[in-house]
Amino acid sequence: MRPPRPAEDDRPVLVLGPNPTPNGGMHLGHIAGPYLGGDVYARYQRARGRKVVFSTGTDDSQTFVVASARRLGVEPEQLCRDSTELIREALTAIGISFDGFGPFDQTYQDTVLDYFRALHQAGKFRLRTVKMPYLERTGEFLVEGLIEGECPVCLATSRGGLCETCCHPNNFDDLLDPHSTIDPRDIPVVRETTILVLPMEEYREQLTAYHEQWSSYWRPHLVQMVRDVLSRPLQDLPITYPLAWGMPAPFPETPGQVLNAWLELIPAGMYTSSYAAAQLGRDTTPGQLWLPEENMRIVHFLGFDNAYYFALAHMALLMAHGQKYIRPEWVLTNEFYELESEKFSTSKRHVLSVQELLLEVPRDPVRLYLALTAPEYQRTTFTRTGLDKVTRERLVEPWNRLAETIGKATANAAGEAPALPVSAQGRACAATMLARFDFHYEVPNYSLNRCADTILTQIARLGRLAAALDGRGLDEQPEAWGDLILQVRALLALSAPILIDLAAAARQAGGFDGVLEPGAFDVAQVAPFTPPLLSLTAADAAAHG
Template sequence: MTGRARPAVVVAATPTPNGDLHVGHMAGPYLSGDVYARYLRANGRPVIYTTCTDDSQSYVVSTAHRLGTTPEQLVETSTAKIERSLRAMGTLMVGLPPIDDRYRRTVLDHVADLHAAGRFRSRAVRLPYAENAGRFLYDGLVSGTCPVCLVGSCGGACENCGHPNNFDELIDPKYTIDPSDPVVYRVQTILVLPMEEYRDRLISYYASHAPRWRPHAKQLIGELLARPLPDVPVTFPGTWGIAAPFPETPGQVLYPWIEAMPASMYATWWAAGQVGQGGSATDHHWRADHDAELVYFHGFDNVYHWGLVDLVMLLAHGDKYTTPESNVCNEFYDLDGEKFSTSRNHLIWSAGSTWR
């Protein structure tokens, strides 16, 4: 590496296209990431600052229903608003990459490699199911009480305490779109990524990296490691998202959080091509031999996913990829005692659409 400045990849948490960016987004990961990217560039470092929309999130489905539109139309209009806001703010991002066939191929290749290497496990799990709608519930489609802090939570992870709630762990689950629809439990066989198998590597990683983390995020990681690590869903019985390519789970989709790492690799590849730093392979800039400094910027509600799940997604590939040198985590902006939330329409918009 002698004779050249070390490259850097700065990733702001991938925004869900169920609305424009709000003030919490802009003042949190997007502004912070931009400041750090500018600092590195001012010091002569080649920097790629990027993100991409998280189209497969179930929050797109629930928000589209609330707004009386289709998920596809909501993604299209929200992506345009998000890109306009980033451009109006004057960030170093060169734009949002298209969620196209190259994106989907990057995601599918990433998970296919892990499947072929035997990293996934088949599990029969109990899942909440809306009887009248005939739909399995997860993340933005289900709400209830967090089993850890006993505060209201959506599925997947609690925004209050940050702890995960997978499968049937959410207390008194309700179907977000129709709370009157009876919710029962049904057993389904899915594929999972068993994080507990990576405990030793995780402990070693956090021992060397966590001192750079902010106290609240570091505390949450410590709490998660103090108990058995959960299995992460890889596939889920649903219809919105990328169809899972595995013979064991016909008719299922990839769990949206499984897309985050290959999505970020794809976004880096696309952004690099716009600024003349392109590589032929989509994951080129994330390869360990590229020796890039990798830094994430996200909110506290993403510590579990970006700080733990996504790290395991990289470790599962062996030594192929670099790992983040830091997770820079911001706290929530509150409005009337509640966090800013696009899915709940409780926020102050960035109003990028009115900036000229």
């Protein structure tokens, strides 16, 4: 089945962001990929008049919480609470417009458990005796965030369960030269244990068909990884682990074990989307929005390092439910975002938090630069020099010259400035802008990089038109001014998903109403107005209100 053309697809949109692990705060590397990507996409869909539910929530069950807590000398529960507040604070500060941030509460846990109980009752899981790393000193098995070694596929340094470099799974005793992440001197032995698994090979045919249908619309690295994984025997997917931290598995065959935390994330998405819908005024049961009769389309934003679970493991689990639930149609991955050409590292104090940066730089320039440099197809890097140079020379200064030129002409008009005529060419240019932005904002071509670059390109173009009119009154060349002002209004509307504070100021000034229907700019005349200005520093922004 060929997916509907986005311009013709007005189904409600379920936008999923990844569930952040509450083992610390959020740095720019987290924000620049799936969170900003999901936010800009959701804002654009709303502007086009589509119903949107955009949600996420924390992933408290991860073993990474335990590992971080032990290194910090705090209780995991306290780390979760503190980190969740920092995460929410960062997302709010940068303007991520989640409709709901689902709490890790009893309803969350009941939703996850019901999802897996249904599969267990249907006989989808198998008991397997496997060999797993075991630390005799502490008497515990080491999995995922508790163990590190070399990936058996690409030989890169990898944690347990999944390699962030090649994105292949490495279950059980696959890691080479493993050691504890809490104390690298702790070398595990191998011990047998019996767990429940999902036999992934049973879903090969369905997985292959799903990816053949959708992969031509996804980013190349994800497609390559899926093909590589499918070219090999599919590993059994661990459903339970013999751990102390996590959600207790409700299966009689595995007493005292917990659910594999990575596998919570789709039922968690069912819960958070229901939670978000409730914030929008619609009460639904968890999972209801994922039923075919709801006629939703799912657009999923995530880092490439998590792609195996979402593109293969979670798809197999959804398929194990039969046709009960819909599946993501669009999966948009991103690569790693670095800081000054080095990987963000909390342990090495090589980080920059959202909150720290926003103390110095206003939110709109930060969002624009992150969008422009987002790691969509390859690793990219944040540099403070680049942020300052790009936002000063290509965003703030040219926009302010453009805005001041229009403002001066409007202020010099005798009395109240009359509505200005718009030519056919002016309307055509505004329509062309809408079509071009739509191409970059909509799937399958969605690209933060291209959206941001198009904003800067249009600012420069409209600045040239304004410079040619500078010093001439509105009454001298009313049609030329009308064409310019219409296109500036169009740019304000089209850049609003990224430049959210400029858009808010423009709405207040009467610059645009936020509507982006196909004929939004097909008007015969336009009212003059004074566009708001941008600030280079947070101090300037605060001084100007």
